[in-house]
Amino acid sequence: MFMSSSSSGIPAVGDVAWGTHFCQFYHSREDLIDTLVPYFQEGIKNNEQCLWITSEPLGAVDAQDMLRAAVPDLEQHLKRGQIEILDHRDWYSRNGSASTEDVLQGWLQREEQALQGGHAGLRLTGNTFWLDRKDWRSFAEYEAMVNHSFRSRRIIGLCSYCLGRCDPEGVIDVVRNHQFALVRRSGDWDLIENSSLKIAKEELYKLNEELELRVEARTAALEAALRARDEFLSVASHELKTPVASFKLYIDGVGRALQRGSLAPDDLRRRITRAQEQCGRLDRLVQELLDISQLSSGSMPMSFEELDLTEIARGVAERFEEEARKAGSTITLTGDPSVVGKWDRMRLEQIQTNLIINAIKYAPGAAIELKVVRDGDRAVLSVRDRGPGIAPQDQERVFERFAQLSPNAHRTGFGLGLWIVRQIVAALGGTVHLESALGAGSTFTVALPRALG
């Protein structure tokens, strides 16, 4: 299996990701045994290629003896070459001098060999006890290179530094060039994280938190959408069943009365008219449902022709005159006598119809003012009512899907009139605005380009 991390074997460290390059500051030979023996014991167990570069105070022979105590079949692993335990002189200076580039290439070659040999990766350690103070600077640069190069490799590297041989500046260099450092303090191993790693971890944590918040917000939005859908289904069922109910009663009643032979022709005609009205009502509802489905899927076929917006407004106003009168309202039309543009007739009528029906429904008993004006290359239509108005916090919501404001509001239709208006206006390249205040009525203003494109 190709794991992205491996157990370090060192309890204070736990699992580490491949590419981890860390260091330890030790005081004594016992400190080295304490970390490196379990480190390699774990590496052998995990089928990793192991490379232990030793230095005083724990030389190669000594290290081998210590590891053998923990790994009884060490000889076999040594014979197979899974683990090598070398003196630093045989590794860092094998070409006569410690060329940093050569040393680094050496590690990387070993990793390639390890993977080719079917090992899970390369686990290594080096010790800098031998390092001269005068060479410290160039060695720090080498460590920085190692830190960078290991990141994308299946290598775990642990560098051991004798605390007694580091000056304070040196300690800082070492910590900076490793992802984290192990420090022996009063018998326990302490983990010191490099500040950039810490920052990266904090960033990750923050990102994670943001992600969680986003997931929460999305979930809430989905739940709200599901609730809105259920609410819509309930409203739709009620709206569709109501005209069917009255239609059926009229027809069943007619049937019964005819059987009894007690129905005068005038009465029959009246009842049939009522039944027809309910059919018309049902037809409009079904049409609205189809519109909703079409608009929701983003497909809205348009057929553009030259039209007069004022003329269409006049027609719609006349059509709703009777319904407005019943609600105690009047509809007046003002503005320019003719505003010509290229639009879709059915969609223009739909915009005006929905706005006027809303005004009649929500502002009964008050004047409704319809106004059409030409404003350069735009046509502006406004519908003003003198009703109760819409509170500022609800003014955006009225355009949303399934957004009838009060759950107990008098429902007619599916509560999607303004949403439909906004979809059509957007498809015509225009805008729709609401100006309203509680007690001061509402004005819906639609601005449309007179010619698209």
Next chain:
Amino acid sequence: MSHQPPLGRKAILIIDDDEAVREALAMVLADEGHSVATAVNGLEGLRYLKAASERPDLILLDVMMPLMDGYQFRAEQRKDPAIASIPVLVLTAGTAEARLSLMEANGYLRKPINLLSLLAIVEGP
């Protein structure tokens, strides 16, 4: 004119916010000789009951209505001993009907209503 309807004929109050449903119900019930009064929501129905000189024999009650819905109407009706015992037949067009039994009505009919079922209930056994 007698306030007492002829034998087998009932006084019925229809409470429904839909004008067409009210009118159609009133029409078919009048065809059968019943006397009918109408109200457009629970509040108006309650006002009618409190002001009426005689109680109706039956109330046909819609559920979803503005101002005062069917549930609120039932709660108010049951609080007032003068009208609490008038039988109520609930007519519903909604889908979420798990709560309906809370109304403890005498009967429930789903819209669209079957005329014969309605008349059977109105005219009783």
